[in-house]
Amino acid sequence: MNNTRRDFIRKISGTSALIVGGMALTDAYGKTITLQSDVKISANDKIRIGLIGSGIIGHYDTDTALKVPGIELVAVCDLYKGRLERAKEKWGKDIFITQDYREILSRKDIDAVLICTSDHWHDRISIDAMNSGKHVYCEKPMVHHIEEGQAVIDTQKKTGKVFQVGSQVASSVSTLEAKKIYESGIIGELTYVEATNDRSSANGAWQYTIPTDANTQTVDWDAYLGDAPKVPFDAKRFFRWRNYKDYGTGVAGDLIVHLLTNIHTITGSIGPSKIYALGELNYWKDGRDAYDLVTSLMQYPERKNHPAFQFFNRVNLADGGTSGSPAKIVGTEGMIELGWSSLKVKHFKRPKAPEIGGYDSLNTFTQAQQEEARKAHAVLFSEDDKKWNYGKEIVFKDPDGYDSRLDHFINFFESIRTGKKVHEDATFGLRAAAPALACNLSVELGKPVLWDAEKMKLE
Numbered sequence: 001m002n003n004t005r006r007d008f009i010r011k012i013s014g015t016s017a018l019i020v021g022g023m024a025l026t027d028a029y030g031k032t033i034t035l036q037s038d039v040k041i042s043a044n045d046k047i048r049i050g051l052i053g054s055g056i057i058g059h060y061d062t063d064t065a066l067k068v069p070g071i072e073l074v075a076v077c078d079l080y081k082g083r084l085e086r087a088k089e090k091w092g093k094d095i096f097i098t099q100d101y102r103e104i105l106s107r108k109d110i111d112a113v114l115i116c117t118s119d120h121w122h123d124r125i126s127i128d129a130m131n132s133g134k135h136v137y138c139e140k141p142m143v144h145h146i147e148e149g150q151a152v153i154d155t156q157k158k159t160g161k162v163f164q165v166g167s168q169v170a171s172s173v174s175t176l177e178a179k180k181i182y183e184s185g186i187i188g189e190l191t192y193v194e195a196t197n198d199r200s201s202a203n204g205a206w207q208y209t210i211p212t213d214a215n216t217q218t219v220d221w222d223a224y225l226g227d228a229p230k231v232p233f234d235a236k237r238f239f240r241w242r243n244y245k246d247y248g249t250g251v252a253g254d255l256i257v258h259l260l261t262n263i264h265t266i267t268g269s270i271g272p273s274k275i276y277a278l279g280e281l282n283y284w285k286d287g288r289d290a291y292d293l294v295t296s297l298m299q300y301p302e303r304k305n306h307p308a309f310q311f312f313n314r315v316n317l318a319d320g321g322t323s324g325s326p327a328k329i330v331g332t333e334g335m336i337e338l339g340w341s342s343l344k345v346k347h348f349k350r351p352k353a354p355e356i357g358g359y360d361s362l363n364t365f366t367q368a369q370q371e372e373a374r375k376a377h378a379v380l381f382s383e384d385d386k387k388w389n390y391g392k393e394i395v396f397k398d399p400d401g402y403d404s405r406l407d408h409f410i411n412f413f414e415s416i417r418t419g420k421k422v423h424e425d426a427t428f429g430l431r432a433a434a435p436a437l438a439c440n441l442s443v444e445l446g447k448p449v450l451w452d453a454e455k456m457k458l459e
């Protein structure tokens with residue numbers, strides 16, 4: 001069945017037919033592959049979920065989770081009353097609502113929670129949730145500060161609950177395709193990676209709409225602050241929390257973390273050993289204390305599964321250029337160019353023979369010496385030895401309407417149902433979050449930060 005037909009079935013049949021078996025999507029080499037979202041899943045086995053943090057991504061995540069057969073939303077928690085009313089408006093009047101997440105965790109009828117709060121609450125709620133017997137899908141970055149990560153890992157190990165970090169690129173079909181291509185060795189030895197996530201608009205720079213009824217009656221401000229410094233109510237700090245270091249992790253924790261997740265998934269790397277970063281606030285000077293431009297360079301040492309390589313990455317929220325391909329994975333014999341939902345591979349084999357002539361020292365020698373050198377070269381190398389062998393360009397595109405978030409949720413719920421490994425467990429989550437958070441640290445310290453990715457400790 002072709003992609004168009006599948007989309008058609010998705011559109012007309014809604015949830016129950018969304019997961020249909022064995023679709024004929026072909027990979028970059030023309031081999032048939034099956035998307036995770038096309039594997040048949042039984043809806044008999046109900047999983048009841050609670051949402052904690054019903055903001056922008058809470059809506060995306062919940063709507064996506066509900067597309068997986070057998071998932072039912074039972075309760076929603078948020079600190080702004082308007083979002084609780086909205087939850088009832090959108091997901092049904094029987095949904096239990098609360099401003100206290102502990103009321104969600106104490107309910108026996110909830111199996112799993114989606115944690116979609118601002119970053120500074122991720123570790124606390126994740127730990128409390130797993131200790132309360134709930135499986136957890138926690139949005140990225142897994143933690144607000146590097147030191148908080150180990151406790152999340154320990155709690156997951158102690159409780160045995162399923163824990164998935166919500167950087168959906170880890171389940172994306174083109175990322176997994178790039179991984180396969182990378183592992184085939186077609187681009188030669190990996191030397192360099194670059195990845196960017198630039199934006200230009202106000203929403204892209206997190207100047208989200210603030211409701212006109214934002215005040216201390218509608219927002220539980222004290223609960224929101226949690227372990228952050230006590231400051232008087234400020235609607236901007238609540239509804240545009242990303243712009244403040246006390247609650248968010250800046251462009252590095254927010255967006256560079258996705259780039260790291262992608263690169264770690266493709267290369268199988270556990271992370272860099274050295275992180276240098278520069279940060280500036282150039283354009284969005286609206287009272288925020290977060291940078292709107294962060295550029296970083298990370299050194300990945302040689303490990304069992306990859307050679308040493310450098311990773312350049314950048315997020316510019318005031319981008320006035322035309323953003324090109326968001327990522328390139330460069331080897332000695334080729335390159336994987338990653339688009340947002342596609343990839344292209346260019347590759348070649350170098351000629352055996354070194355060149356002679358052209359931009360070379362040859363022309364600077366006497367006529368006689370040039371002839372002698374050419375003769376010597378011809379003795380050593382055949383015409384074939386002089387050829388560059390360019391391979392056929394490989395192209396892969398996500399099917400129309402493809403949603404990696406859906407595949408990420410399928411992976412999460414499958415793990416709860418069958419014990420299958422999640423794509424982004426707590427260890428993976430910390431190994432992606434820590435180098436991103438180390439960018440902020442490097443900017444503040446004005447020097448490189450050393451990270452032991454094996455032990456998951458700053459040095």
Ligand SMILES: NC(=O)c1ccc[n+]([C@@H]2O[C@H](COP(=O)([O-])OP(=O)(O)OC[C@H]3O[C@@H](n4cnc5c(N)ncnc54)[C@H](O)[C@@H]3O)[C@@H](O)[C@H]2O)c1
Binds near residue numbers: 117166224
């Ligand atoms: N995976 C992705 O692609 C992706 C995209 C965007 C955001 N995110 C992540 O999702 C999280 C939420 O981002 P957002 O844009 O939805 O923010 P948002 O401000 O729209 O929503 C956050 C909500 O969390 C609530 N909240 C905060 N602390 C709480 C607490 N202690 N108890 C209950 N509710 C609490 C707030 O009331 C708010 O409504 C962030 O960590 C962000 O990094 C992930």
